[in-house]
Amino acid sequence: MPTTVDRLLVHAGELLTARAGPRGAVGAALEDPEVIPDGALALAGGRIVDVGDSATLLARCDATVVEDMEGRLVTPGFVDSHVHLVHGGTRHAEYDRRIRGLPPPSGAPAGIAATMAHTAATDDAALLARAHRDLDVMLAHGTTTTEAKTGYGDGLDEEWRLLRLTGALSHPVTVVPTFLPAHALPPSQAHDRRGFLDQVVAAVPEAVGRAAFVDVFCDPLGFTVEECERVLAAAQRAGLPRKVHADQTADVGATALAARRGATSIDHVDHADAAAIEALAATGSVAVLLPGVAHHLGELTPDRAGHVAKPHLPAQAQRLVDAGATVALSTDFNPGTSPTPSMQTVLELAVRLFRVSAAAAWQMATINGAHALGLARDRGSLEVGKAADVVVWDVASHQQVTNRYGTNQVRSVLVGGEPVAGEGREGMRSR
Ligand code: NIG
Ligand code: FE
Numbered sequence: 001m002p003t004t005v006d007r008l009l010v011h012a013g014e015l016l017t018a019r020a021g022p023r024g025a026v027g028a029a030l031e032d033p034e035v036i037p038d039g040a041l042a043l044a045g046g047r048i049v050d051v052g053d054s055a056t057l058l059a060r061c062d063a064t065v066v067e068d069m070e071g072r073l074v075t076p077g078f079v080d081s082h083v084h085l086v087h088g089g090t091r092h093a094e095y096d097r098r099i100r101g102l103p104p105p106s107g108a109p110a111g112i113a114a115t116m117a118h119t120a121a122t123d124d125a126a127l128l129a130r131a132h133r134d135l136d137v138m139l140a141h142g143t144t145t146t147e148a149k150t151g152y153g154d155g156l157d158e159e160w161r162l163l164r165l166t167g168a169l170s171h172p173v174t175v176v177p178t179f180l181p182a183h184a185l186p187p188s189q190a191h192d193r194r195g196f197l198d199q200v201v202a203a204v205p206e207a208v209g210r211a212a213f214v215d216v217f218c219d220p221l222g223f224t225v226e227e228c229e230r231v232l233a234a235a236q237r238a239g240l241p242r243k244v245h246a247d248q249t250a251d252v253g254a255t256a257l258a259a260r261r262g263a264t265s266i267d268h269v270d271h272a273d274a275a276a277i278e279a280l281a282a283t284g285s286v287a288v289l290l291p292g293v294a295h296h297l298g299e300l301t302p303d304r305a306g307h308v309a310k311p312h313l314p315a316q317a318q319r320l321v322d323a324g325a326t327v328a329l330s331t332d333f334n335p336g337t338s339p340t341p342s343m344q345t346v347l348e349l350a351v352r353l354f355r356v357s358a359a360a361a362w363q364m365a366t367i368n369g370a371h372a373l374g375l376a377r378d379r380g381s382l383e384v385g386k387a388a389d390v391v392v393w394d395v396a397s398h399q400q401v402t403n404r405y406g407t408n409q410v411r412s413v414l415v416g417g418e419p420v421a422g423e424g425r426e427g428m429r430s431r
Contacts, residue, residue: 005044007417008063010054013071013396015039017051018366018381023284024326025363033359035398039074043388046416051382071396072411075362077144077389078343079369079380082243082267082288084334085148085175086131086162089118091335095296101303111221112184115335116154119162127165134333134341135171139421141342142410144389145370145379146173147330149215151180155188156203163210172420174389176373178243179204179211182223182231197227204234212374213264215243218254225253232261241374247271248293259283265328265372268293270310274319281325286372288328289317289364291349292338300353317354328368329361348405358399388417 015036020029040057042050050057058066091114094104104110109117119127131148138146148166153159159181166177181200189196204214214235218228222245235242241264246254248268255272259279266272266280267288280287291313294300299310320327329350332338340346347361356364370380378387392411395401401409412422 002062005042012039012069012074024368030360043417073393081372082330087152088122151183172415178213179207180215205238217245281323290332328372329364358402
């Protein structure tokens with residue numbers, strides 16, 4: 001007796017499931033993803049109800065809609081686990097100088113402080129409209145779940161506004177809110193660093209029920225290990241899972257701190273040393289790598305004096321894999337260091353800059369990203385029982401997506417089993 005389903009996708013050239021073990025795809029498994037030739041997927045009630053080859057599923061499913069993939073690649077949607085979504089303004093003029101080694105235009109705030117000022121000057125409706133447009137672009141490029149950090153609030157009132165707006169987003173992309181009150185010292189409180197930190201520590205428990213994670217920027221450009229430990233301890237006491245921007249511009253011991261504080265993910269880790277990497281892997285924290293930053297800031301190519309800022313990044317990625325860590329890839333979408341909302345671009349960059357295989361990049365961007373957001377039970381792979389978040393590609397193989405670069409190769413995106421972008425998107429969001 002066949003099972004009745006809503007939708008059956010058949011004849012996928014490759015069905016890349018990204019199914020993996022309890023810690024995601026790690027070590028040798030990164031090179032050996034599950035790929036079903038002539039694959040099929042059955043969807044019902046917004047969930048995946050069967051996965052296998054086309055002949056088997058055609059025999060055991062009775063579908064309302066049967067769609068022939070005509071040999072195309074079918075994958076899970078990307079899970080983008082490190083995203084500074086809600087913010088105002090852009091920093092293109094600053095970037096145009098920065099990439100040539102020149103200081104920011106004088107007289108105006110630069111860096112995170114500039115975006116804090118732009119954000120404060122942007123009203124709620126405009127911030128929401130902008131975030132929705134960015135989510136549209138993410139979705140069109142294959143992302144179906146994203147994180148959304150605060151962090152561009154000039155002070156805590158603004159941080160709460162950004163968290164409230166994040167909660168008000170209504171979009172087919174699933175949004176996971178992260179509270180990042182210690183990103184940079186707000187210019188309005190520049191005179192009182194200690195007082196600001198005290199306020200942040202006191203505020204953290206109020207994020208319960210509003211944010212899925214608390215994050216800190218633990219770096220010479222952000223906050224010290226001691227300061228971040230206070231924030232992370234407050235999060236731990238409140239039962240809030242933790243993320244850490246760790247050791248991005250120098251090794252300050254942030255990765256070790258994050259592992260000690262049981263962070264779900266430890267992000268950047270550009271300068272983490274061998275002992276910290278061991279601690280990260282042993283804790284089961286996910287290392288989130290952000291090749292868009294290395295690309296945008298030119299960290300792997302010589303500057304005009306011939307100096308390469310971070311030649312060790314490909315080796316660092318390999319070290320993490322060799323240590324048995326769960327490694328994820330993410331955009332770090334933000335207006336300063338990585339203005340791309342496209343995970344497709346990030347996969348292309350991971351292959352070119354970090355020298356990872358297409359197979360590894362795909363799993364880092366799907367199932368391992370889901371682990372970085374604590375959502376692996378429901379997202380990140382094509383497995384029975386998980387949300388039916390599926391991408392159909394214009395090419396036949398996962399390796400083709402990372403081979404051809406610079407164009408959008410998504411044909412259509414389904415969220416909860418319904419087409420929401422690309423071909424057949426009549427059902428696109430209502431908001
Ligand atoms: O993740 N590292 C800190 N925060 C961002 C950069 C923010 C900015 O420049 O606006 C990041 O890279
Ligand atoms: Fe970031």
